[in-house]
Amino acid sequence: MTGAQAALDRVTRVPGVRGALVASAGDGLVVAEQLMDGVDGRAAAALAGSLVGRLVRTADGAGRRPPAFVQLRAERGSILAAPCPNDLVLIAVVGPDANVGLARLEMLDAAGRLD
Amino acid sequence: MTEDIRALTTRLAEEPGSLAFLELAEALRRRGQLDAAGKVARGGLSKYPGLAGAHDLMARILSDQGDLAGAFDAWADALRIDPMRTGALKGIAFLYFRAGDAAAAIEHLQRAAEADPDDESIAQALAKVRRESRSFSQRSVEPEPEPRPEPQPQPRPEAESRAEPIAPADPGSPFADMDGGRSLVLVDANGLRLAGSLPAPSGEETGDRVAAQLAGVSREAARATRLLGLGTWQSITLESSDGHFVLVRPTGETVLLAAREQSLPMARVVLLAERAARAARQWLEQVR
Numbered sequence: 001m002t003g004a005q006a007a008l009d010r011v012t013r014v015p016g017v018r019g020a021l022v023a024s025a026g027d028g029l030v031v032a033e034q035l036m037d038g039v040d041g042r043a044a045a046a047l048a049g050s051l052v053g054r055l056v057r058t059a060d061g062a063g064r065r066p067p068a069f070v071q072l073r074a075e076r077g078s079i080l081a082a083p084c085p086n087d088l089v090l091i092a093v094v095g096p097d098a099n100v101g102l103a104r105l106e107m108l109d110a111a112g113r114l115d
Numbered sequence: 116m117t118e119d120i121r122a123l124t125t126r127l128a129e130e131p132g133s134l135a136f137l138e139l140a141e142a143l144r145r146r147g148q149l150d151a152a153g154k155v156a157r158g159g160l161s162k163y164p165g166l167a168g169a170h171d172l173m174a175r176i177l178s179d180q181g182d183l184a185g186a187f188d189a190w191a192d193a194l195r196i197d198p199m200r201t202g203a204l205k206g207i208a209f210l211y212f213r214a215g216d217a218a219a220a221i222e223h224l225q226r227a228a229e230a231d232p233d234d235e236s237i238a239q240a241l242a243k244v245r246r247e248s249r250s251f252s253q254r255s256v257e258p259e260p261e262p263r264p265e266p267q268p269q270p271r272p273e274a275e276s277r278a279e280p281i282a283p284a285d286p287g288s289p290f291a292d293m294d295g296g297r298s299l300v301l302v303d304a305n306g307l308r309l310a311g312s313l314p315a316p317s318g319e320e321t322g323d324r325v326a327a328q329l330a331g332v333s334r335e336a337a338r339a340t341r342l343l344g345l346g347t348w349q350s351i352t353l354e355s356s357d358g359h360f361v362l363v364r365p366t367g368e369t370v371l372l373a374a375r376e377q378s379l380p381m382a383r384v385v386l387l388a389e390r391a392a393r394a395a396r397q398w399l400e401q402v403r
Contacts (some may be wrong), residue, residue, distance in 0.1 A: 040342060047339035054335065055353055057362065058328040063315025065160060067353040067360075076347030079339060095125055095341055 004032035007090060007110035014106055016098025018077070022114065025049050025089040039093050044079065048072075048091045052081045068111075069104055080104065083113035090114065120146070127155075134159075137168060143174050152176045167197035174206050183210055184389035199230040205237065208244070214382030217248030289398030290391055298374040299391050300367070306330025310398070313374060315356065321322040325372065332362065333370050350388070352381055361388040 004022045011020040012034045017034030023045035033041045056066045072079040080092040080103055088110045092103055123139035134147045136159030140177045152275035152290050163169050193203035204227035211232035212220035231237065288310050289297045300311040308326040313349045315321045336348040353360040354377070361373045361384045373388035 009198065037333045038344070043342045047335065051332070051335050051339060053245060054332055055351070056330060057357055058325055059353060059358070061324040061328050062313055062321045063317055063319060064358045065355045069354045071352045072339065073350045073352070074340040074348045077345045079343065079345070
């Protein structure tokens with residue numbers, strides 16, 4: 001099993017996580033994915049990757065270090081993202097009842113191991 | 116309509132200056148008629164702004180409606196009038212606990228226990244918060260890769276950000292009574308700063324630069340959540356090793372960024388951003 005697949009395994013085991021993927025932050029290409037039916041991995045990768053890139057520039061503009069974790073919360077769930085080394089980003093799509101705290105811990109840990 | 120609500124409505128109609136609004140709003144709240152309860156409570160509050168019980172009631176209604184920032188403010192108002200009001204102390208403790216600040220929750224519950232030592236529900240809540248905060252601390256020790264932040268003085272609920280230096284307030288700003296708008300920036304759809312300021316740790320003002328980066332962020336977030344079937348976006352939180360940022364949208368055309376040091380729990384920054392968004396909405400209505 002690759003490092004990316006192992007990371008996705010851990011994240012998708014968290015209750016409420018509908019899917020997770022590793023994508024290239026620069027161009028949004030999917031490197032590895034584990035998604036439930038109905039979750040569009042390519043859309044998630046492209047849109048979340050672009051948003052994270054913008055937020056990294058925002059933090060930089062404010063004179064702060066780049067974000068280690070991002071949560072985009074919506075009415076029926078959230079998109080979670082953890083930038084990784086090598087210009088990768090770990091993304092998870094979660095439902096409204098997901099254990100976001102646990103997903104965050106797993107993602108931060110997994111993101112640190114991805115290189 | 117049940118008999119008690121009918122009777123209370125009649126009583127309030129006959130004596131509009133009475134305190135019957137308290138019972139009527141509470142009865143409506145318990146039946147889940149939250150909009151009607153809010154309307155009755157607001158009417159009563161306009162006549163009795165110095166009544167702690169009316170603010171406490173308003174807070175319970177707002178909390179049931181999911182407006183936690185509004186509930187926090189209303190309970191803080193109740194405590195300004197009556198610092199030992201147990202309902203407000205328990206309510207604020209609940210919000211702190213929900214926001215992940217167990218120490219502040221315990222502090223408020225202890226004050227509530229001093230005010231009413233016979234209330235068993237307070238002792239039970241205290242035991243529960245202590246138990247769950249110990250269990251959370253044990254769980255979070257291992258995966259935490261960064262050094263723990265220095266303990267911060269607990270802010271008082273009525274002055275969320277007093278732990279940091281206060282900038283001179285701009286009376287024309289929507290955030291004039293919130294640290295003078297320091298580290299709060301309201302941005303329009305074109306990436307132009309409408310209000311607030313954002314000093315970098317070095318002291319350099321970065322509000323305009325950051326505002327430009329935020330142009331289109333709302334549209335991008337909306338597209339992402341729509342395509343993934345998650346509905347309308349509500350907030351974006353960013354954690355970095357030297358700061359916590361929260362983005363919310365006070366209106367469809369604006370976004371608001373709140374930034375704080377990393378030592379302030381994210382959940383509290385979210386509450387601050389929601390409060391600032393309400394102030395921004397009111398300010399935008401006046402400006403227009």
